[in-house]
Amino acid sequence: MFQRLALPLLFFLAPRLLPKAIKLGVLVWRLLFDKRVSIFIRALVPLALLYIISPFDLIKDRIPVLGRFDDLIVIGLALLFLIKLAPKSVVDEHMGVIPKSNRPEDNDPDKVVDGTSKVIDDE
Numbered sequence: 540m541f542q543r544l545a546l547p548l549l550f551f552l553a554p555r556l557l558p559k560a561i562k563l564g565v566l567v568w569r570l571l572f573d574k575r576v577s578i579f580i581r582a583l584v585p586l587a588l589l590y591i592i593s594p595f596d597l598i599k600d601r602i603p604v605l606g607r608f609d610d611l612i613v614i615g616l617a618l619l620f621l622i623k624l625a626p627k628s629v630v631d632e633h634m635g636v637i638p639k640s641n642r643p644e645d646n647d648p649d650k651v652v653d654g655t656s657k658v659i660d661d662e
Contacts (some may be wrong), residue, residue, distance in 0.1 A: 541614070561633075563618075564625065565633075566622065566633050566634060567584065567618055567621060567622070568623050568632070570621055570622070570629070570630070571584060571621075573625075573629055575629050576621075576625045576629060577624075577625060578621065580621055580625060581621070583617065583620050584614075584617050584621055585618040586617070587613050587614045587616075587617035587618075588614070589604055590610070590613050591610045591613065591614060594640065594644045595600045596609055597609060600649075
């Protein structure tokens with residue numbers, strides 16, 4: 540029953556979610572090897588992967604819902620912390636976002652007056 544519902548749903552959602560997942564994966568990969576991100580923040584993902592492969596769990600598998608999904612929760616939190624705690628300029632650079640300029644010429648070019656000046660010395 541579940542397979543009859545999951546397969547069409549997967550084919551429906553895959554074209555929408557797959558490009559975003561690939562973009563997120565590339566971002567995480569680049570942030571893991573970028574020296575401008577703190578080593579403590581970069582260590583979160585490998586530590587989460589070690590937690591997943593370790594036989595010890597914080598929440599035992601006997602607990603109905605949380606016990607099965609605690610590995611997914613840990614890796615999700617590690618990825619979220621990596622992206623949110625990394626410097627915004629580094630994340631924007633890897634995402635390809637052009638930084639917004641603070642120059643008045645770029646914000647409102649109609650209010651900028653171009654001109655020249657000349658220093659006149661009275662002495």
